[in-house]
Amino acid sequence: MSLLTSKLSDEDRKKAHELFGVPEQFDEVADLMVHEEEWQVILLMGKEPMTEKELRKLMEKNRLAASPYVLINRMYSRNVLNKVTDADEPTWKISDFYSRYSYYAQFEYYEFGCLPRELIEALYDWQTEIYQSIYLPQVKAKVAGEGVYVHNQTYLTLEEFDKIIDGHHGSIHLVPCNCKSQKYFHDRKLNVCVNMNDGPNSAVDRGMGEPISPEDMKKKVREFNASGLMQNGEDGFICNCDGLCCFPMQMAYKAGSRLIYPESNWKIDWHEDECVNCGKCTKICNFGAFYKDDNRKVHYDVDKCWGCTICAPNCPKHAIHLLPREQKA
Known part of the structure; x- marks a missing residue:
């Protein structure tokens, strides 16, 4: 049982989640990623930029922080607030759930890892879908x-x-x-x-x-x-x-963008006669281009190669060479 009493009504919490772009299926985890006083700030700011001077006054008036400076900078470090770069004076704008989630996983990794596995996987799949819709x-x-x-x-x-x-x-x-x-x-x-x-x-x-x-x-x-x-x-x-x-x-x-995205400037030139079948290349290749057969002999499938080049510097016998790839006009 928590000793803390929430000052945020269900209606205000819902509004804050909407302002921050929280998908409905992640309402519960959003309240772990964003602290209650941060939700209060999001409600006060809305979607519009706000000068730091105005924001400090609101924080003091609503008793959100003994030091507005500390709260503003903590929210910035956690990717809950963003700087507005084209303003004449220090100005802030709220971030969003998509951006905050990434920071939560990167920089609050232990807490993120305490989430249920199915939720971690659902968040990753959601982020992947949004990312691909953009790029x-x-x-x-x-x-x-x-x-x-x-x-x-x-x-x-x-x-x-x-x-x-x-x-x-x-x-x-x-x-x-x-x-x-x-x-x-x-x-x-x-x-x-x-x-x-x-x-x-x-x-x-x-x-x-x-x-x-x-x-x-x-x-x-x-x-x-x-x-x-x-x-x-x-x-x-x-x-x-x-x-x-x-x-x-x-x-x-x-x-299906092999050799185009990411672009590869190099071709793999494998000298089979110099290969000693140590298998180092097969262990680090991300694409299965280098592989071993049932007799432990190394093979190279050029059609699976993405041209990342990491195999070449890690071959102990220097049997893998790099040749410049012809670029499209």
């Missing part, structure tokens, strides 16, 4: 030959990754992968994504992420690469993806 049309347009940009657009070799890191002159942070955090039931590494964006509303600006030097990040990514994670992205944010959890890969499977 899948762009991937399909890319497959059709249109020159559209889609995030996580290109697989990177370790050398290409190093070049991006060397050319970046701002902060670098290691953050948990939101896809892997939300999928939850797997044994993949979690704290693997490379965040080079510290602007307003970024995870770094919200106080999240582990600062890391360029050289240490390069070492980390080599560990991720050797464990079977694929480097994928561009300056600003680079993912270390896998074939099970990651939203971009699930979308690519659905679109």
Whole structure:
């Protein structure tokens, strides 16, 4: 039995959930993700931007915080509030359930993991559906030959990754992968994504992420690469993806976009005569392109290869080479 008494009526709670975009099937878990005083703030603000000066006055008037500054910044760090970047003075706007859920899984991972398995899986499926409704049309347009940009657009070799890191002159942070955090039931590494964006509303600006030097990040990514994670992205944010959890890969499977999205700049050139059948490539390949037969002999199926390139640097005998892929005009 809780010692706390709720000050939020059922009607107000329902209205706050509507403002925050909470799907009806997730009403109960939404109240774990968002604290009661945060729901009160959402009700006071509504959908419109509000200056920090106005917001502080409302918080004080309604006795929502002894320090409005602390509450505002806590709500920002938890992705319940967003900064309005084009205002003349500090201004805030409410976030939404879709965005808050991702942060809950990434940065409040233990509590998220205490949810029932069926709820965790339902949330992941819901997020996947919303994500694909936004980005899948762009991937399909890319497959059709249109020159559209889609995030996580290109697989990177370790050398290409190093070049991006060397050319970046701002902060670098290691953050948990939101896809892997939300999928939850797997044994993949979690704290693997490379965040080079510290602007307003970024995870770094919200106080999240582990600062890391360029050289240490390069070492980390080599560990991720050797464990079977694929480097994928561009300056600003680079993912270390896998074939099970990651939203971009699930979308690519659905679109049938092999070699187009994510784009691959390299072909795998396997020298079978140099292969010693150790099977390292078969263990880290996310697509089953390298596999062993019943006699433990390694084979390579080019039609299953997505060109992620992680097999090449991890072959102990250097039997896997990379050749530049011809680009479309």
